Amino acid sequence: MNIRRITSSRNDRVKHWRKLATRKGRDENGTLLIEGVHLLEEAVQAGWKIRAILVSDEGTHILDRVAGLGDAPIFSLYPSTFQQLVDTPSPQGIAAEVVVPSERGPLQSADRARVLLLDAIQDPGNLGAILRTAEAAGVRDVWLGTGTVDPYNPKVVRSAMGSLFRSRLRRVDLKKGIPELKRQGYFIVSTSPRAERYHFRFEFPTKTALLLGNEGRGVSPEVQALSDTHVQIPMPGEVESLNVSVTAGILLYELVRQDWTQGDGES
Structure with missing residues (x-):
């Protein structure tokens, strides 16, 4: 498992992820950040594409709990930098940038x-x-x-x-x-x-x-x-x-x- 370490909060990737906290940033990039093991597992099972995985330095062990991550790049951040990017005080030390699927397409086919x-x-x-x-x-x-x-x-x-x-x-x-x-x-x-x-x-x-x-x-x-x-x-x-x-x-x-x-x- 190759984990890339980011040591500066001024890193371009960190700046990019910070923009995803806003609707404008999400709309412009077509991605969003999700937090925690449960949501990451749900996104993977639903077939959403994982663009990047973010972990706190103190939470890299949690990667073993999530299956199906594929070859998405993994980035390790200082706990203080990681906390700046997430919306919850206790996000389990893991988050992911996921690609929002297209909103268009035919309606669900069903008798009712x-x-x-x-x-x-x-x-x-x-x-x-x-x-x-x-x-x-x-x-x-x-x-x-x-x-x-x-x-x-x-x-x-x-x-x-x-x-x-x-x-x-x-x-x-x-x-x-x-x-x-x-x-x-x-x-x-x-x-x-x-x-x-x-x-x-x-x-x-x-x-x-x-x-x-x-x-x-x-x-x-x-x-x-x-x-x-x-x-x-x-x-x-x-x-x-x-x-x-x-x-x-x-x-x-x-x-x-x-x-x-x-x-x-x-x-």
Whole structure:
């Protein structure tokens, strides 16, 4: 195992990795830094290309715990330099620069095709939780509308806990993307407290796109107008609204319930 040692925090590679802490840096380079053994293993298993592996001088032994790293170059850094590059106080002494795959491509092919549309979701923790729940419910296609937080933000990556690497993300203008989905036969469903039907009394079509909006404002009026129908999640308590990640979980698992009730799942 060939480990290249970097001794200066002013090294060009360190400067490059430092830029990946920003959305601009990630977008310009098409890569991001991930931290810790678990996320590195998840990325490898999902087939993401590893461009470089970073280890703290005191953590080189941890490389033996990660399989499938291939021939990616390994760089050892002073602990202080390594800590400057990572977002968590205890990242296990290992990180990696990984290449972001293309966001384009056909939608997932399935008898019951589902797409999740997110309009200006701003909280990284919410987006990460939504991606994890969507994968658990079998939904891999997630379209991120204008104003949505960068899916490669370190907090999103951590809260998604590996689901990010298996999600099929597409950043789009939903005012243009939703008509595209409709041409492909998708039915657009969003929520509204004034909807006439509860979500569990609506039979979701086989090709459904769920539309969820911003934490404070909900779905923008221009995008909401493109919905084919609205459903209401009943709230017999006195709260005015649900966290968007909770709303996503309720609707996604209603899709799962209906699919299984109709014989597509296992008992």
